[in-house]
Amino acid sequence: MKKEMRKEYTIALVAVGLGLLAGALLMLVTGNNPILGFIYLISGGLMNIERIGNTLATATPLIFTGLSVAFAFKTGLFNIGGAGQMLIGGLCATVIGLTLNWPKPLLLTVIIIASALGGALWGLVPGWLKAKFNVHEVVCTIMMNWIAYWSVYYIIPAYFKGAYLETESRRIPEAASLKVGWLTDLFRGSYINLGFFLAIIAVVVIAYILERTTLGYELKAVGLNRYAAEYAGIQSNRNIILSMMIAGACAGLGGAAFYVGYASNMQIGVLPSQGFDGVAVSLLGANSPWGVFMAAIFFGVLHSGKGFMNAMTQVPPEIADSIIATIIYFSATSVLIEKYWGRLQKRLAEKEKTGPPLVAEEEIKEKVGGAS
Amino acid sequence: MWWNLIEQIFPYAIAYTVPLLITALGGLYSERSGVVNIGLEGLMVVGFFTSAFVISQLESILPGTAIWLGLLLAMIAGALFSLLHAFACVTLNANQVISGTAINMIAGALTVYLARHMTGSGNILIVHGLVRRNIPVLAKIPILGRLFFTQTYATTWVVLAILLVSWFLLYKTPFGLRLRACGEHPQAADAAGINVYRMRYLAVLISGACAGLGGAVILVTYAGEFNGSVAGLGFLALAALIFGQWKPLGILGATFFFGLASTIANVSQAIPALAKIPGILLKNFPYIVTLLVLVFFSKTTQAPRAAGEPYDKGKR
Numbered sequence: 146m147k148k149e150m151r152k153e154y155t156i157a158l159v160a161v162g163l164g165l166l167a168g169a170l171l172m173l174v175t176g177n178n179p180i181l182g183f184i185y186l187i188s189g190g191l192m193n194i195e196r197i198g199n200t201l202a203t204a205t206p207l208i209f210t211g212l213s214v215a216f217a218f219k220t221g222l223f224n225i226g227g228a229g230q231m232l233i234g235g236l237c238a239t240v241i242g243l244t245l246n247w248p249k250p251l252l253l254t255v256i257i258i259a260s261a262l263g264g265a266l267w268g269l270v271p272g273w274l275k276a277k278f279n280v281h282e283v284v285c286t287i288m289m290n291w292i293a294y295w296s297v298y299y300i301i302p303a304y305f306k307g308a309y310l311e312t313e314s315r316r317i318p319e320a321a322s323l324k325v326g327w328l329t330d331l332f333r334g335s336y337i338n339l340g341f342f343l344a345i346i347a348v349v350v351i352a353y354i355l356e357r358t359t360l361g362y363e364l365k366a367v368g369l370n371r372y373a374a375e376y377a378g379i380q381s382n383r384n385i386i387l388s389m390m391i392a393g394a395c396a397g398l399g400g401a402a403f404y405v406g407y408a409s410n411m412q413i414g415v416l417p418s419q420g421f422d423g424v425a426v427s428l429l430g431a432n433s434p435w436g437v438f439m440a441a442i443f444f445g446v447l448h449s450g451k452g453f454m455n456a457m458t459q460v461p462p463e464i465a466d467s468i469i470a471t472i473i474y475f476s477a478t479s480v481l482i483e484k485y486w487g488r489l490q491k492r493l494a495e496k497e498k499t500g501p502p503l504v505a506e507e508e509i510k511e512k513v514g515g516a517s
Numbered sequence: 518m519w520w521n522l523i524e525q526i527f528p529y530a531i532a533y534t535v536p537l538l539i540t541a542l543g544g545l546y547s548e549r550s551g552v553v554n555i556g557l558e559g560l561m562v563v564g565f566f567t568s569a570f571v572i573s574q575l576e577s578i579l580p581g582t583a584i585w586l587g588l589l590l591a592m593i594a595g596a597l598f599s600l601l602h603a604f605a606c607v608t609l610n611a612n613q614v615i616s617g618t619a620i621n622m623i624a625g626a627l628t629v630y631l632a633r634h635m636t637g638s639g640n641i642l643i644v645h646g647l648v649r650r651n652i653p654v655l656a657k658i659p660i661l662g663r664l665f666f667t668q669t670y671a672t673t674w675v676v677l678a679i680l681l682v683s684w685f686l687l688y689k690t691p692f693g694l695r696l697r698a699c700g701e702h703p704q705a706a707d708a709a710g711i712n713v714y715r716m717r718y719l720a721v722l723i724s725g726a727c728a729g730l731g732g733a734v735i736l737v738t739y740a741g742e743f744n745g746s747v748a749g750l751g752f753l754a755l756a757a758l759i760f761g762q763w764k765p766l767g768i769l770g771a772t773f774f775f776g777l778a779s780t781i782a783n784v785s786q787a788i789p790a791l792a793k794i795p796g797i798l799l800k801n802f803p804y805i806v807t808l809l810v811l812v813f814f815s816k817t818t819q820a821p822r823a824a825g826e827p828y829d830k831g832k833r
Contacts, residue, residue: 171627175634223614270808280811283555283614284759287752288804295804299797424618461633466626474601474619480609 153431155486156479160429161443164472168464175460182460189453190446196453198335202407204445206231208344209399210423211430211437212351213264213392217282218432219355220388221368226271226286227396228420229293230264234397235404236297237263239314239411242321243305249320256321256401257343264397265390267293272389276382282389290416298413307410314411323406340402345438347395352434354391364388396420418466425469428476444469522788526780528649528668532738533783534776536561536731536747539676540754541761541768542683543727548763549687550720551700551713551823552606555617556599557728558751559624563598564591564729566628568736569641569743576644584647588672588733595729596722598624603721607714610827621751629745641743643736647671672734679727684765696720700821703828713828728754756807762819771810778803 169179190200210227217224237259245252267289274280305314323338355361366374367381367388375381399419404411426444430436447469451462475482540557547554554560568587575583598620605616633639647670655666687693698706699716707713731754732747753775760774761767782799785791791799 171630175631225618274808274812278812278815280808280815281759284752284756284811285808287749288756288807291749291804292801295800296797298800299795421618421622424615425622428615459634461630461639463626463630463633463639467623467630470619470622470626473622474605474616477611477615477619478605478609480611 152483152486153436156476156482157429157431157436157440159482159486160472160475160479163475164468167471168468171464171467172460177458177460182454182458182464185454185457186450186465187446189450189457190448191450192453193333195333195335196449198332198337200442200445200449201341202336202338202445203449204441205338205340205344205406206399206403206417206419207422207426207441207444207448208438209347209395209402210419211426211441212347212434213395213399214423214427215430215432215434215437216351216355216395217268217388217392218427219361219368220364220385221371222272222275222282222385222388222392224268224271224286224389224392224396225283225421225424226267226289226393227399227423228416228418229286229290230267230393230396231400231403231417231420232290232293232297233267234260234264234400235411235417236293236300236400237397238321238401238405239301239305239317242317242405243315245321246318247320252320253323253339256405257398260397260401261394262397264400265394267397268389268391268393269386272386272393275389276385290420294414294416297411301411301413305411312413316410317405321405322409323402324409336407338402338406340398340406343398343402347398348434348438351391351395355434360384360387396423399423422469425473425476428473522790524663525788526777526784527664529739529784530773530777530780531665531673532670532776533779534773535670535673535676535738536734537750537754537757537772537775538769539679539734540728540731540751541757541772542680542765543724543731544755544758545683545687545724545763545765545768546696546720546727547724548758548824549700549821550696550717551703551821551826551828552603552717552721553613553617553825554599554602554721554724555614555755556602556620556624556751557617557724557754558747558749559617559621560595560599560725560728561732561735561747561751562621562624562628562745564595564732565736565740565747566632566641566732566743566745567591567594567729568733569632569643570635572643572737573641580645584645584737588730588737591729591733592726593729595732596726598729599721599725602725603718606827607717607721610829613825613827625745628743632743632745639745643741646739646741647737670734670738672738676730676734679730680765680769687765697821699828700823703823704830704832707828707830717828753803753807756811759820760807760810760814762814763821764819775803775807778806 172179172182191197213227214224238256241256241259270289271282271285274285275282301314302311307313307315323340325339328337363379364384366379367384371381422444426437426440429440447465451465454460455462540561544554544557568591571590572583572587575586602616602620605611606613629639632641649668649670652666656662695711696716699713703713735747736743757768757771757775760771782802785799
């Protein structure tokens with residue numbers, strides 16, 4: 146188990162390294178200084194307490210969408226509908242925030258529940274179609290993304306039009322925002338909001354469901370082998386639907402964290418990129434909840450630093466997206482990394498044949514407490 | 518009145534159909550050989566960008582030919598880019614859906630990065646697109662002439678020719694039989710002496726070239742400007758592939774249906790009879806129909822049996 150984990154971390158780190166290398170090459174090819182670019186990119190995300198707050202706020206929706214993809218993946222489903230689920234979650238949150246005039250704690254509770262339900266509904270449809278009619282969930286979730294996109298496109302201007310622009314909603318009142326005074330002050334006026342703590346809770350809950358409950362066990366069983374699971378008396382159809390609903394709920398919460406936390410109104414005509422970045426987050430985090438958390442923070446640094454980098458150098462901000470996309474590709478082709486890693490280890494082992502045998506060394510390490 | 522309406526929107530419907538058709542055809546090659554290509558969307562974007570880049574650079578020097586050069590280079594760029602997918606899926610046995618998603622994201626980010634580096638705004642404008650032409654004699658045929666042979670783009674005929682050639686290639690030649698065998702039962706194909714890896718590489722390359730052409734056709738017909746996204750057309754092409762049951766003629770029908778549906782949604786504002794229907798319904802119409810179609814066609818699926826599975830030589 147431990148060795149397996151270490152292998153996954155190695156793969157993730159190598160993929161990140163290769164992604165950054167590709168980014169450096171891209172900067173070099175377009176005539177920029179990659180070292181300078183990376184210095185500004187990283188410092189743009191972590192320079193001071195305000196920027197750290199912004200980084201965490203940027204990472205928050207990514208944690209949710211990453212969890213969403215990872216959770217569905219455990220059941221063998223590929224959820225690239227995170228964007229649509231986020232939109233619907235955000236739409237529910239915005240609509241409630243703009244209509245109800247309740248005290249903040251109560252209003253936020255309702256908003257959070259509604260956004261999770263909205264996202265769950267958007268996950269239910271592909272889940273149900275997959276279970277009932279064997280419709281491929283990838284194509285289906287993509288269609289659901291566009292349905293969400295056009296629904297928001299028409300609902301927001303029709304009922305919640307902003308004061309100045311046709312293309313955005315009114316600003317939500319302070320009572321409906323996940324931003325709270327003490328947190329904003331603590332991080333010197335950054336975008337960080339309660340969504341971040343909600344995300345941590347979600348990570349803990351998802352980890353608990355997957356590792357400690359019958360439901361989680363059944364979901365994973367269906368993901369590993371649907372037919373074997375059915376033979377063991379697990380209703381795979383029910384689990385597929387449930388899995389997509391929970392995945393959708395996660396992404397829906399991400400929508401709330403983005404639209405009524407990070408931002409304070411909804412733009413129309415934009416499919417949130419966090420939905421697709423969630424795939425990268427989940428892959429890099431090896432589909433484990435805490436891995437997702439770390440990967441999301443890393444991507445948060447890239448995303449919140451890119452603006453600063455763009456201001457200080459000539460590098461277009463899309464460098465962050467290019468790096469993230471390359472990281473996914475290298476995670477997908479991790480077989481290659483594994484192969485070379487295995488070969489490297491074998492070579493090292495052969496070299497050490499003259500010294501103490503490797504197995505004994507491993508054992509000693511284990512006994513000492515796995516400190517490496 | 519209805520007839521008039523149909524005559525009006527028909528050229529648009531065909532214009533929307535053609536990029537979808539050629540992309541879905543690319544998907545057909547890939548899936549028939551056993552590789553699912555979710556990356557069609559990204560490959561379209563690559564073709565979209567390449568053609569915009571080439572045409573915007575050359576159209577002042579080589580007016581006319583620049584467009585065709587752009588289309589050709591878009592195909593080559595799409596094919597080269599699809600090598601990434603082929604390498605991951607065929608050589609490394611990687612998860613095909615994840616690799617395809619990575620292709621989509623790399624294409625989207627990389628092209629916009631380059632475009633922004635070139636123009637600052639990230640959009641690349643071309644001055645001249647293709648001109649719509651009437652086909653000399655055929656346009657005079659009653660009814661059909663008005664619908665199919667007036668106001669056509671040359672690319673439409675190129676794509677239809679590719680469709681015809683593909684049908685012949687896939688169903689009437691040994692090459693086609695071998696390619697389809699790799700998608701149905703690669704172990705059997707291998708036993709018969711076919712190099713499954715080479716076949717799948719070739720199929721993915723063709724799918725890349727087709728999707729690249731699809732993106733370029735969008736540019737030279739109705740877009741006129743590269744803006745970094747093809748708005749889900751690549752995924753719609755995948756849906757059309759399922760709807761068309763992995764057959765060339767089926768794909769033609771399916772993509773035309775989608776083309777017509779999106780045209781109705783897009784031109785609805787200009788046509789009084791359609792303007793009464795709420796926009797939210799019209800815009801969602803193609804996607805909802807796709808879902809319904811998938812519901813009907815997914816149960817009795819004719820999908821290539823080995824599509825999506827990495828080829829494992831040792832498996833029986």
